[in-house]
Amino acid sequence: MFRLDGKRAFITGAGRGLGRAIAAGLAERGARVAIGELPERLSDAESAARELGGVAVPLDVRQIASAQTAIAQVLEALGGIDILVNNAGVNRPQDALDVTEEAWDAVLDTDLKGVFFTAQAAARQMRQRGGRIVNIASQNGVVGFPKRAAYCSAKAGVINLTRLLALEWAPYRILVNAVAPTFIETELTAVTLSDPALRDEILSRIPLGHLGTPDDVAAAVIFLASDEARMVTGHTLLVDGGWVAR
Numbered sequence: 001m002f003r004l005d006g007k008r009a010f011i012t013g014a015g016r017g018l019g020r021a022i023a024a025g026l027a028e029r030g031a032r033v034a035i036g037e038l039p040e041r042l043s044d045a046e047s048a049a050r051e052l053g054g055v056a057v058p059l060d061v062r063q064i065a066s067a068q069t070a071i072a073q074v075l076e077a078l079g080g081i082d083i084l085v086n087n088a089g090v091n092r093p094q095d096a097l098d099v100t101e102e103a104w105d106a107v108l109d110t111d112l113k114g115v116f117f118t119a120q121a122a123a124r125q126m127r128q129r130g131g132r133i134v135n136i137a138s139q140n141g142v143v144g145f146p147k148r149a150a151y152c153s154a155k156a157g158v159i160n161l162t163r164l165l166a167l168e169w170a171p172y173r174i175l176v177n178a179v180a181p182t183f184i185e186t187e188l189t190a191v192t193l194s195d196p197a198l199r200d201e202i203l204s205r206i207p208l209g210h211l212g213t214p215d216d217v218a219a220a221v222i223f224l225a226s227d228e229a230r231m232v233t234g235h236t237l238l239v240d241g242g243w244v245a246r
Contacts, residue, residue: 008080012118024051025218026221031082032053033049061109061117071122084131085221086158092106094150099150111154126172142159142180162177175229177235181240206240206241207242
């Protein structure tokens with residue numbers, strides 16, 4: 001079960017951390033992987049590509065032209081795209097009263113606009129033979145958390161965008177789902193989790209009593225990308241240790 005032999009996967013923001021773990025999980029199950037990363041971090045993507053036998057592609061999801069070019073490069077390198085994982089994301093923790101236009105745009109352009117236009121570019125070629133799109137959302141798209149006005153807004157948008165795309169693209173046999181993790185120990189969350197009091201507060205809200213790992217998220221992505229999930233679309237799979245169930 002959950003084999004991906006012969007599938008071609010493109011993972012955005014996968015030079016390190018969560019994205020790299022997702023790429024590794026897909027590759028371990030037989031997929032050929034393309035790793036998208038910001039031009040200034042392309043060396044990370046190239047390192048991951050060498051390790052996983054894939055290819056590295058420069059990508060800035062904030063720029064529509066960059067997303068379109070990256071999709072074209074992946075098509076040329078792999079011959080097609082069967083799986084797209086929209087993982088690239090940023091967060092700018094700030095009190096709502098202090099959020100600037102620049103910070104808001106940086107988060108929304110990466111976490112929501114980038115998801116849509118990368119998915120759109122991939123779906124234009126997927127519609128010929130079907131495919132899978134997995135968007136990395138967040139539990140913060142379902143429940144609020146302090147200092148995350150832009151992030152919560154973007155991730156909530158990703159969750160409803162996932163539903164909409166699943167409906168529109170079902171006739172093309174493109175299944176669109178999302179994975180919504182709790183706090184995962186990565187470079188992106190290092191600053192937040194380095195505060196002992198905040199870390200304890202976060203752990204107190206997770207009924208299972210521990211943080212998630214990148215492999216926990218990768219496992220959910222693998223399921224949604226596999227044939228075993230052929231009747232699952234428009235769904236957001238929470239990987240939150242029970243946080244939202246409270």
